[in-house]
Amino acid sequence: MVPVVQCMGLTKTYGGKLALNQIYLNLEPGKIIGLLGPNGSGKTTLIKIMNGLLKPTAGEILIGGHRPGIETKYRISYLPERTYLHPGLKVIEMVQYFQDFYPDFRTERAFDMLHRLQIPPNERLKNLSKGTKEKVQLILVMSRDADLYVLDEPIAGVDPASRDYILNTIVSNYNRNATVLISTHLIADVENILDEVVFIKYGNIILQAPAEQIRQREGKTVDRFFREVFAC
């Protein structure tokens, strides 16, 4: 089976500062994977390289056997850690935008989620709170039938009450043959939905293992184990 993501000696430096250090990583399809690490560990850099927003300094990354490009953009549904929607457009116009560019976008699913979260489709994005904009982005991203969902800090900006709904949205809306990669440092919130975890520290992958295996082997939650591994 071809891995969804293959990193081979992937390295990225910013002006001499090492952000990713010769990473070798394979992600298999059909799993929800947590990319876990503290701030500045290289999570977002890795995700941006997957999406073709950054070019690696050395090494190679393949998404479904392809280098990042038009082909892989059809297959990845990406939620960045920032607001990328045009503030002057209405929510409904952004739904049409995704519908226009992504053949795998499911409009009904998007409207259903907007309705459940009580987000008015005719509201302009600039009139929405930061948290609501993030919810709109997540809805747009999860309304695609992609092969790989890459979610960078999907719950960081929303209130705890909405987190369960968002995580439930992720679990119940993704294509079962697809992979979901969730980058976060709020591990306790996502732990229950993770099949596998990848720990990243100072640009190095220090652990890749099934979540259940960690709990059994270490006798503690992934969150507790993470705190020990990354203790300052």
Add this chain to the structure above:
Amino acid sequence: MLGKLMKYEWKASWKLLLPMNLFIVVTSLFAYVTIQLSFFDSESALVIMTGTFVMMAYVLSLIVVFIVTMIFLVYRAYKSVYGDEGYLLHTLPVDKHHIIIAKVVMSAVWMLINIFLIYSSIVFIVSTQNEFMENILEGFSYYAELVNEYGDINGFDIFMTFVAAFVTLIAKILKFGACISLGQLSSNHKVLTSFGFYYGIHFVQKIFDMLHLVFLEVMLESGVNTAATPASLSVGSSWAFDLISNLIYCVAFYFATWYVMEKKLNLE
């Protein structure tokens, strides 16, 4: 995908640029009414002051709308390609060529609307001043006579002058795109580097312009080209130089932009 990109480019810009450009029409009408009602011949200081204010507002609107249109287009290009919105644009399954073409076409459309409205407005206002208009027409006929004395300037030259002007406009739009893109190669001072590239490229272009003038001067003085009259040499050489040089600039700026977007994209 190109059509869709252009559609959303229009959606993102018309709400500001259309009313702003229509503002030129409104201020032109006010200026026209002021002139037609002979505000400046009035004995009332208040009426004269109002007329002066309207005319000042009219002239300012032309300048401000032109500058704001330019700034908006450059700012929008920067923000939508290399700012936060770039995270969406660059993850769309579209060719980078389409992204560049969509932005250039929509920028050209807005610049042409803007330039057309400004020229039309000036002609409209000036036409109300019969004496002034007569002077201008006299000036044109004098120029035409002068040109005819030297030789032949035909419709083809005039048409090609417009073509060269259009290509120059596209080159200027692409120049902004290339400078913004090349600025992204800097890890710390992207905007400052963009300005640096802009002034550096501008300087090189000015040197080419000067070399062209020197070449023209030498040709005219030495009478090397006996088949061409001074006027046809001047006008013909002028559009030919503008057309060829700007076509070269277009290609260079286009590929500089594409190269950075395709090979060196770094949205940090």
